[in-house]
Amino acid sequence: MAKHHITATLNGEPVEFLCSTRQTLLDVLRDELNMTGSKEGCASGDCGACSVMVDDRLVCSCLVLGAECDNKKIESIEGMADGEKLHPLQTKFLEEAALQCGICTPGVLVAAKALLERNNNPTETEVRYWLAGNLCRCTGYDKIVRAVMNTAADMRENAK
Amino acid sequence: MSSERREYKWVGTRQIRPDGHDKVTGRAKFGSDFSLSGMIHGRVLRSPHAHALIKSIDTSKAEALPGVKAVITSKDFKDQPSELKPAGEGMVNYRDMTRNVMAREKVLYDGHAVAAVAATTVEIAESALKLIDVKYEVLPHVIDVDEAMKDGSPILDDKMIPIGYDTKNPTNIAKHVEFSLGDTDEGFAAADVVIERTYKTESVHQGYIEPHAVVASVSEDGQAQIWCCTQGQFMVRTFVGQLLGMPTSSIRVTPSEIGGGFGGKTVVYLEPLATLLSSKVGKPVKMIMTREEVFRASGPTSGGSMDFKIGATNEGKITAVTGTVRLLAGAFPGAPVAPACMCAVAPYDIPNVHIQGYDVLVNRPKVAAYRAPGAPISAFGAESIVDELAKELGMDPLKLRKLNAAKKGTKAAYGPTFRDIGYEETIDLAMDHDHYKAPLGPNQGRGVASGFWFNIGGESSATVNINEDGTAVVISGNPDIGGSRASLAMMAAEELGIEYSDVRPIIGDTAAIGYNFLTGGSRVTFATGLAVVEAAKDAVRQLCERAAKIWEVDADGVVWDDGHAKPASSNVGEFEPLSLAALAAQAAKTGGPICGHNAQNVQGAGPGFATHICDVEVDPETGNVSVLRYTAVQDVGRAIHPSYVEGQIQGGAVQGIGWALNEEYIYSSNGTLENTGFLDYRIPVASDMPMIEAVMVECPNDRHPYGVRGVGEVPLVPPLAAVANAVENATGVRMEALPISPPRLLAALDSSNIKQAAE
Numbered sequence: 001m002a003k004h005h006i007t008a009t010l011n012g013e014p015v016e017f018l019c020s021t022r023q024t025l026l027d028v029l030r031d032e033l034n035m036t037g038s039k040e041g042c043a044s045g046d047c048g049a050c051s052v053m054v055d056d057r058l059v060c061s062c063l064v065l066g067a068e069c070d071n072k073k074i075e076s077i078e079g080m081a082d083g084e085k086l087h088p089l090q091t092k093f094l095e096e097a098a099l100q101c102g103i104c105t106p107g108v109l110v111a112a113k114a115l116l117e118r119n120n121n122p123t124e125t126e127v128r129y130w131l132a133g134n135l136c137r138c139t140g141y142d143k144i145v146r147a148v149m150n151t152a153a154d155m156r157e158n159a160k
Numbered sequence: 161m162s163s164e165r166r167e168y169k170w171v172g173t174r175q176i177r178p179d180g181h182d183k184v185t186g187r188a189k190f191g192s193d194f195s196l197s198g199m200i201h202g203r204v205l206r207s208p209h210a211h212a213l214i215k216s217i218d219t220s221k222a223e224a225l226p227g228v229k230a231v232i233t234s235k236d237f238k239d240q241p242s243e244l245k246p247a248g249e250g251m252v253n254y255r256d257m258t259r260n261v262m263a264r265e266k267v268l269y270d271g272h273a274v275a276a277v278a279a280t281t282v283e284i285a286e287s288a289l290k291l292i293d294v295k296y297e298v299l300p301h302v303i304d305v306d307e308a309m310k311d312g313s314p315i316l317d318d319k320m321i322p323i324g325y326d327t328k329n330p331t332n333i334a335k336h337v338e339f340s341l342g343d344t345d346e347g348f349a350a351a352d353v354v355i356e357r358t359y360k361t362e363s364v365h366q367g368y369i370e371p372h373a374v375v376a377s378v379s380e381d382g383q384a385q386i387w388c389c390t391q392g393q394f395m396v397r398t399f400v401g402q403l404l405g406m407p408t409s410s411i412r413v414t415p416s417e418i419g420g421g422f423g424g425k426t427v428v429y430l431e432p433l434a435t436l437l438s439s440k441v442g443k444p445v446k447m448i449m450t451r452e453e454v455f456r457a458s459g460p461t462s463g464g465s466m467d468f469k470i471g472a473t474n475e476g477k478i479t480a481v482t483g484t485v486r487l488l489a490g491a492f493p494g495a496p497v498a499p500a501c502m503c504a505v506a507p508y509d510i511p512n513v514h515i516q517g518y519d520v521l522v523n524r525p526k527v528a529a530y531r532a533p534g535a536p537i538s539a540f541g542a543e544s545i546v547d548e549l550a551k552e553l554g555m556d557p558l559k560l561r562k563l564n565a566a567k568k569g570t571k572a573a574y575g576p577t578f579r580d581i582g583y584e585e586t587i588d589l590a591m592d593h594d595h596y597k598a599p600l601g602p603n604q605g606r607g608v609a610s611g612f613w614f615n616i617g618g619e620s621s622a623t624v625n626i627n628e629d630g631t632a633v634v635i636s637g638n639p640d641i642g643g644s645r646a647s648l649a650m651m652a653a654e655e656l657g658i659e660y661s662d663v664r665p666i667i668g669d670t671a672a673i674g675y676n677f678l679t680g681g682s683r684v685t686f687a688t689g690l691a692v693v694e695a696a697k698d699a700v701r702q703l704c705e706r707a708a709k710i711w712e713v714d715a716d717g718v719v720w721d722d723g724h725a726k727p728a729s730s731n732v733g734e735f736e737p738l739s740l741a742a743l744a745a746q747a748a749k750t751g752g753p754i755c756g757h758n759a760q761n762v763q764g765a766g767p768g769f770a771t772h773i774c775d776v777e778v779d780p781e782t783g784n785v786s787v788l789r790y791t792a793v794q795d796v797g798r799a800i801h802p803s804y805v806e807g808q809i810q811g812g813a814v815q816g817i818g819w820a821l822n823e824e825y826i827y828s829s830n831g832t833l834e835n836t837g838f839l840d841y842r843i844p845v846a847s848d849m850p851m852i853e854a855v856m857v858e859c860p861n862d863r864h865p866y867g868v869r870g871v872g873e874v875p876l877v878p879p880l881a882a883v884a885n886a887v888e889n890a891t892g893v894r895m896e897a898l899p900i901s902p903p904r905l906l907a908a909l910d911s912s913n914i915k916q917a918a919e
Contacts, residue, residue: 037186
């Protein structure tokens with residue numbers, strides 16, 4: 001069966017790819033575009049390690065088909081830093097040791113960024129429920145939740 | 161060697177980890193992120209049966225499928241003799257290992273590998289699996305540990321010779337161990353109170369988010385390169401070499417970043433298959449497990465059932481403990497039954513102890529290590545019965561623990577006499593903590609529990625290369641699971657007297673550094689750290705010699721202080737201190753490259769103790785348990801990087817909460833695993849958990865230059881009982897079996913209510 005020819009933007013850059021019908025967006029990112037920052041932990045939408053933004057919506061890229069992404073705006077972990085400058089969440093995660101093995105970290109960061117863009121003053125409960133779809137087996141979530149809340153506080157302070 | 165008490169510049173501070181930027185930007189390469197040109201893809205055919213004879217395997221149709229390059233079965237692996245061979249610290253039976261990576265005469269569990277295919281695409285490989293015709297003769301199976309010990313149970317391996325267990329008949333009991341101290345009959349005779357209980361835990365999976373993955377490339381001259389996510393590149397080299405009959409020098413293993421292991425990546429599954437496929441095809445072969453395969457075919461930890469009996473005086477002095485621990489091993493021997501027995505009551509000074517354990521085969525995947533293997537299981541029993549004792553005596557459970565606490569000089573039932581340990585301090589800090597005094601509301605309860613783990617040392621090699629600009633590279637050989645590069649670099653910077661950011665820690669492949677036992681046993685910051693410290697000292701010794709050469713004085717007239725060579729005294733002469741950078745710049749003229757090295761089998765691991773406090777609220781309508789507050793106090797020796805030590809404590813505690821409340825392997829009546837995904841095998845998610853307060857006690861290990869004890873495993877030991885004790889405190893119902901999932905707790909609450917109503 002002929003492959004689909006998809007035109008989209010990825011992290012602000014135009015991108016074209018060919019994909020079979022069964023290939024997920026995660027497969028396309030990893031196998032066709034060599035962007036391996038998004039991780040596959042389950043392929044069933046349970047772990048969130050493959051979290052990306054599609055047209056400003058937080059999704060598990062393992063649950064989106066590549067063929068669905070024509071003319072879409074895709075944002076992955078690789079586009080989170082602004083050139084040499086890390087996103088405040090990335091900096092805070094490093095400063096506060098909010099990662100151990102690091103496999104869930106790209107997905108957690110993408111999801112947390114999506115939260116802070118909607119709500120710059122989340123409660124602990126709001127952070128915990130927002131990130132409930134991002135499994136982390138190492139940290140017990142404590143330092144992740146704190147890092148997200150502390151980043152939000154910094155961003156509010158800087159916005160003043 | 162004594163722990164130096166001095167002011168440190170780097171040790172004890174919270175530095176940015178050297179691998180951090182790569183891990184927050186998606187740059188870091190994990191197991192499945194690696195690719196080679198010309199690479200093809202491998203997939204595994206797995207048994208749909210829990211227990212069956214393999215009558216025949218016909219691979220001809222699969223081999224004929226266009227795109228298929230090779231199909232392998234057990235016929236492609238030479239058989240191995242049944243003998244225990246040393247591998248690192250442990251002993252390995254390669255007869256079992258070759259049967260675990262590829263079933264031979266029988267399949268022994270749902271998910272057991274039967275064949276593997278390499279093809280040009282994953283899709284073709286998967287199509288080929290469906291064309292392999294395996295004829296099975298299904299056999300009766302056994303899943304439960306207690307059932308497997310009964311006469312008449314289906315036998316997994318009728319040729320197995322049990323260790324320490326005498327029987328003429330075929331048995332599933334692979335091993336019997338026992339540990340004793342004193343005379344338990346006398347101990348119980350001296351007791352005013354005696355309690356006996358039986359407890360049970362379910363198998364749980366380590367639950368690392370990264371599935372197993374490997375790329376293997378064998379060239380025409382037989383040289384193999386393997387890239388994989390593993391806790392030990394040297395372990396992979398040894399095992400692949402033995403299983404495939406390849407000399408060690410022909411195998412080079414490079415560990416990728418590792419997306420969690422917790423003990424589950426201390427063994428091989430895909431590596432020998434990918435290497436064999438690659439050697440047959442002449443192309444690199446990549447293999448990645450699906451999540452379902454991880455659950456069905458990679459090692460969970462044991463489930464177990466156990467009996468404990470405890471006796472104490474009315475004043476609360478424990479006079480005797482006996483215990484029997486039965487752990488399921490999965491399809492091959494190797495349940496962590498000895499450590500389970502040894503750790504169960506190690507926190508206590510008890511004069512009379514007898515604990516025995518059984519390693520029992522069942523039709524499940526072979527268990528692998530999981531953080532403090534065995535200890536959380538036996539501690540669930542031991543710490544539950546200690547809690548029952550406290551209730552019976554009307555004593556505060558922490559006071560009871562304190563009264564019986566092991567301390568320096570206590571002889572543990574498993575043999576050794578403890579040196580400096582910080583167990584009592586963990587109890588004191590827990591008792592004084594706000595958490596322990598905070599009021600509780602309706603349906604709320606508080607539980608405490610303690611835990612012990614040995615920690616280990618082991619074979620460690622490290623190199624510290626001084627660069628020509630005065631920076632340094634530290635090469636070690638242990639995959640970094642949770643920040644060990646940072647700890648190693650901090651200790652090296654401390655020794656060399658240079659900036660932390662000027663030390664680049666690198667994890668070498670098996671050809672780049674001497675042998676290192678794997679990342680496990682909470683050993684890396686302790687043992688590999690010690691090798692790094694000694695290698696740095698070796699580099700410093702060379703730097704001092706270079707200064708002596710420049711100053712034309714004896715080498716012992718030079719000392720190293722704050723990154724500079726200085727004359728040891730004014731008698732040596734008046735010389736301006738020479739910085740490391742200045743000495744490095746002149747290295748070529750003073751004798752060549754400056755490379756410190758150390759390799760040793762590190763001894764002197766300091767045991768770790770912890771005491772945890774858990775508050776829960778129970779919903780009497782649904783049986784749901786919410787953890788409201790959690791405090792974990794632990795003797796960490798010395799925290800090199802406090803944030804990553806806290807992280808170990810917090811993460812271990814949450815894994816333990818998951819074990820206590822949610823996690824279990826659920827089998828169908830056919831012996832197939834029913835919950836093979838994260839939706840049905842539910843590990844804790846962010847919204848399930850409160851903050852976890854980590855309180856660190858620093859009782860330095862006097863056998864490490866910075867006082868390091870291992871910290872990674874103890875945190876998983878207390879939580880199971882801490883949660884169950886809290887549930888009992890909230891409801892009055894003692895849950896003697898885990899997990900305390902809503903349906904189980906609701907049933908227990910209902911039957912307790914019926915019982916109360918009847919009374």
